[in-house]
Amino acid sequence: MAKKNSGPVLHISKRDNLPWYGAWAIRGTAILLALVVCAFVTTALTGENPLGVYKTMFQGAFGSKRKMWILGQNLAILLCVSLAVTPAFKMRFWNVGGEGQILIGGLATAACMILLGDKLPNWLLICVMTVSAMAAGAVWGGIPAICKAKWNTNETLFTLMMNYVATQLVAFFVIVWEVPKGAGKIGIINQSTQAGWLPQIGSYKYLLNILIVAVLVVVMYFYLARSKQGYEIAVVGESERTARYVGIPVGKVIVRTMMLSGAICGLAGLLLVGGTDHTITTTIAGGRGFTAVMVAWLAKFNPFGMVFTSFLLVFLGRGAAEISTIYGLNHSFGDILTGIILFFIIGSEFFISYRLDFLKNNGKEQA
Amino acid sequence: MKKILSLALVLVMVLGLAACGSKTEAPAATTAAPAANDEAAAPETEAAAPVADVKLGFIFLHDENSTYDLNFMNGVKEAVANLGLSEDQYISRTNIPEGQECYDAACELADAGCNIIFADSFGHEDYLIQAAKEFPEVQFCHATGTKAHTEGLSNYHNAFAAIYEGRYLAGVVAGLKLNEMIENGAFTAEEAKMGYVGAFTYAEVQSGYTSFYLGAKSVCPTVTMDVTFTGSWYDETAEKEAANRLIGNGAKLISQHADSMGAPTACETAGVPNVSYNGSTIAACPNTFLVSSRINWAPYYEYVVNCVKNGEAIAADWTGTISSGSVVLTDINEAACAAGTAEKLAEVKADIESGKLHVFDVSTFTVDGKTLDSYMADVDTDPDYTPDTEVVENGYFNESAKRSAPYFNVGIDGINLLDTAF
Numbered sequence: 001m002a003k004k005n006s007g008p009v010l011h012i013s014k015r016d017n018l019p020w021y022g023a024w025a026i027r028g029t030a031i032l033l034a035l036v037v038c039a040f041v042t043t044a045l046t047g048e049n050p051l052g053v054y055k056t057m058f059q060g061a062f063g064s065k066r067k068m069w070i071l072g073q074n075l076a077i078l079l080c081v082s083l084a085v086t087p088a089f090k091m092r093f094w095n096v097g098g099e100g101q102i103l104i105g106g107l108a109t110a111a112c113m114i115l116l117g118d119k120l121p122n123w124l125l126i127c128v129m130t131v132s133a134m135a136a137g138a139v140w141g142g143i144p145a146i147c148k149a150k151w152n153t154n155e156t157l158f159t160l161m162m163n164y165v166a167t168q169l170v171a172f173f174v175i176v177w178e179v180p181k182g183a184g185k186i187g188i189i190n191q192s193t194q195a196g197w198l199p200q201i202g203s204y205k206y207l208l209n210i211l212i213v214a215v216l217v218v219v220m221y222f223y224l225a226r227s228k229q230g231y232e233i234a235v236v237g238e239s240e241r242t243a244r245y246v247g248i249p250v251g252k253v254i255v256r257t258m259m260l261s262g263a264i265c266g267l268a269g270l271l272l273v274g275g276t277d278h279t280i281t282t283t284i285a286g287g288r289g290f291t292a293v294m295v296a297w298l299a300k301f302n303p304f305g306m307v308f309t310s311f312l313l314v315f316l317g318r319g320a321a322e323i324s325t326i327y328g329l330n331h332s333f334g335d336i337l338t339g340i341i342l343f344f345i346i347g348s349e350f351f352i353s354y355r356l357d358f359l360k361n362n363g364k365e366q367a
Numbered sequence: 368m369k370k371i372l373s374l375a376l377v378l379v380m381v382l383g384l385a386a387c388g389s390k391t392e393a394p395a396a397t398t399a400a401p402a403a404n405d406e407a408a409a410p411e412t413e414a415a416a417p418v419a420d421v422k423l424g425f426i427f428l429h430d431e432n433s434t435y436d437l438n439f440m441n442g443v444k445e446a447v448a449n450l451g452l453s454e455d456q457y458i459s460r461t462n463i464p465e466g467q468e469c470y471d472a473a474c475e476l477a478d479a480g481c482n483i484i485f486a487d488s489f490g491h492e493d494y495l496i497q498a499a500k501e502f503p504e505v506q507f508c509h510a511t512g513t514k515a516h517t518e519g520l521s522n523y524h525n526a527f528a529a530i531y532e533g534r535y536l537a538g539v540v541a542g543l544k545l546n547e548m549i550e551n552g553a554f555t556a557e558e559a560k561m562g563y564v565g566a567f568t569y570a571e572v573q574s575g576y577t578s579f580y581l582g583a584k585s586v587c588p589t590v591t592m593d594v595t596f597t598g599s600w601y602d603e604t605a606e607k608e609a610a611n612r613l614i615g616n617g618a619k620l621i622s623q624h625a626d627s628m629g630a631p632t633a634c635e636t637a638g639v640p641n642v643s644y645n646g647s648t649i650a651a652c653p654n655t656f657l658v659s660s661r662i663n664w665a666p667y668y669e670y671v672v673n674c675v676k677n678g679e680a681i682a683a684d685w686t687g688t689i690s691s692g693s694v695v696l697t698d699i700n701e702a703a704c705a706a707g708t709a710e711k712l713a714e715v716k717a718d719i720e721s722g723k724l725h726v727f728d729v730s731t732f733t734v735d736g737k738t739l740d741s742y743m744a745d746v747d748t749d750p751d752y753t754p755d756t757e758v759v760e761n762g763y764f765n766e767s768a769k770r771s772a773p774y775f776n777v778g779i780d781g782i783n784l785l786d787t788a789f
Contacts, residue, residue: 182569188493
């Protein structure tokens with residue numbers, strides 16, 4: 001009957017300062033545990049050898065030169081969106097509208113390519129595309145920010161709703177520009193002239209995107225960590241009252257930061273539409289606006305950390321696709337494995353922030 | 368000061384981008400391949416590979432949960448079995464969107480040693496063409512596309528099936544059912560109206576509902592039809608609502624060209640007969656399912672593999688027919704169909720196969736009260752939808768002859784479009 005009067009067996013307390021190797025030891029253990037659980041799930045559900053499955057995941061990501069380039073391209077786009085939402089999140093402004101901001105940037109890009117493709121020289125066209133994509137994204141991010149600053153509207157709902165508006169706008173224009181009539185698809189824009197296509201560096205299709213995002217990582221790091229505006233963002237995020245007290249114009253910071261956030265999402269739209277896909281569809285953002293939130297949080301808003309977290313997510317995605325191809329399994333199976341691994345990694349952050357003590361002597365404690 | 372600095376930085380970035388941009392203008396023009404010699408058998412690859420040397424790659428838009436993709440997957444299964452290919456002679460990639468991912472997937476399949484690559488969705492076309500230019504030794508075959516005959520690449524091909532023949536037969540089944548209901552006094556001959564749920568106002572859909580209507584009209588001359596569009600190839604709720612709206616407007620029988628179970632289940636609930644597409648829905652709709660037409664892709668897959676095996680050129684456009692086994696009807700639902708349906712079907716089918724009956728015979732329909740003597744269709748795809756080819760020949764609209772994908776987009780009398788937003 002010891003159970004009846006057993007008190008709490010666990011005591012949770014905040015860790016003061018875990019050394020970096022301690023944190024990484026916890027993360028490493030979490031990944032190992034995740035792999036063990038995945039192994040059990042794999043064997044139980046499919047009867048495949050889990051080691052073979054893991055090997056396939058690696059091959060899906062790194063199996064050939066082309067696969068590595070694709071990995072790099074996917075990483076660059078996801079990272080770009082993650083960098084975009086970071087300033088807003090650091091300000092505790094829940095921008096879940098990345099998806100819509102990418103779409104609207106992509107739509108602006110596509111509009112320029114279709115309407116101005118044969119009217120402007122290519123260098124000017126690309127300038128116009130860049131400016132309009134970023135401006136469109138900035139407007140899309142700015143609208144909820146202005147409403148938040150002026151009337152304190154709920155930014156989570158507002159940015160989310162803006163996603164649907166953007167999706168429907170894209171759907172509308174797809175029908176305006178569809179080829180052939182009624183197909184509901186635009187197809188590759190300017191396939192013969194390549195007007196408005198971002199340049200390809202040498203024979204490397206995706207190198208330009210990767211370089212642009214690499215520069216963006218560094219710029220964003222310094223913006224957040226070293227600039228006055230970055231500091232203002234941090235203060236507003238910590239406490240709006242403090243920010244007001246020290247004379248930071250909170251409304252202005254909110255609007256400025258969200259416009260920046262939206263503009264970089266617009267840039268991601270430009271890279272997708274002008275750089276790789278050369279078309280616009282309602283699904284071109286592919287959920288990155290939401291995945292980016294996870295990338296940014298996992299890396300604790302450190303741009304260099306986000307390189308790793310976005311790598312992790314892209315790696316898992318590519319690996320999961322390869323598993324479904326090689327083993328003839330449904331995509332959902334790869335997603336299950338990805339989910340398990342992410343669960344452990346996110347869960348490990350708890351053990352890094354808090355320590356658990358198992359209380360041995362229940363009776364005594366209660367008395 | 369800082370603002371000026373950051374502005375300058377942005378400008379430098381933009382201009383830098385643009386500067387690189389102007390360099391690539393020149394090579395763009397050179398990629399346009401020499402046109403109009405797609406018949407010239409690609410000599411480089413097709414050195415009589417035995418079936419053992421064939422490796423197939425398949426790109427699917429979704430997975431087996433979509434009836435559209437499932438229909439292709441069943442075709443793959445059948446073809447693989449008929450050709451006696453082994454497990455490692457084909458690779459399937461599922462959930463490939465209609466964007467750069469399709470190009471990447473096609474290249475990865477080519478890297479993996481595939482020498483024939485198939486893709487199943489309309490929006491894959493441009494990306495497959497891009498890959499085809501990069502891998503001239505690999506054959507790329509695209510279902511439902513329109514550009515093979517104008518691209519002039521010897522290793523890029525389109526395929527479709529004369530599904531309008533199947534729709535026509537399904538229409539005959541529908542017409543007989545209407546006749547039976549009229550005879551039973553359910554409604555008068557003048558009230559015989561069908562409803563059709565379409566996805567988009569796309570030629571493939573228009574060709575489909577028109578042939579369905581003409582099939583019904585061939586046995587039930589007074590029939591009319593309402594058509595509505597959902598703006599999506601798969602939207603269960605929208606399709607269900609559309610079917611219910613059509614039934615509310617007085618439709619006595621429903622058919623659809625969209626991929627969900629929305630319309631069939633709405634019909635089963637309302638007790639209205641339904642002609643389905645892509646496969647039988649009899650399990651879910653035992654009382655109202657009449658018949659379904661579908662494309663069987665196995666004959667095309669086998670044709671392509673045999674071409675490569677024998678070192679023959681693959682047609683730029685391939686159109687499967689009833690005779691080639693590409694256009695098939697499911698078994699009719701005896702419980703719901705009118706008496707004598709099977710016999711009538713066999714008769715009409717034989718007439719189509721022998722060439723005695725043409726689905727789009729211009730003597731069987733009118734456009735704005737007039738006979739269609741001449742029609743220029745947009746066969747060569749361009750952004751302005753320029754009509755470019757005369758398609759009324761020998762007294763009938765010659766569908767799927769100028770290219771495999773349908774191009775019939777004429778509004779004929781008796782069919783009433785409720786909306787054309789999509």
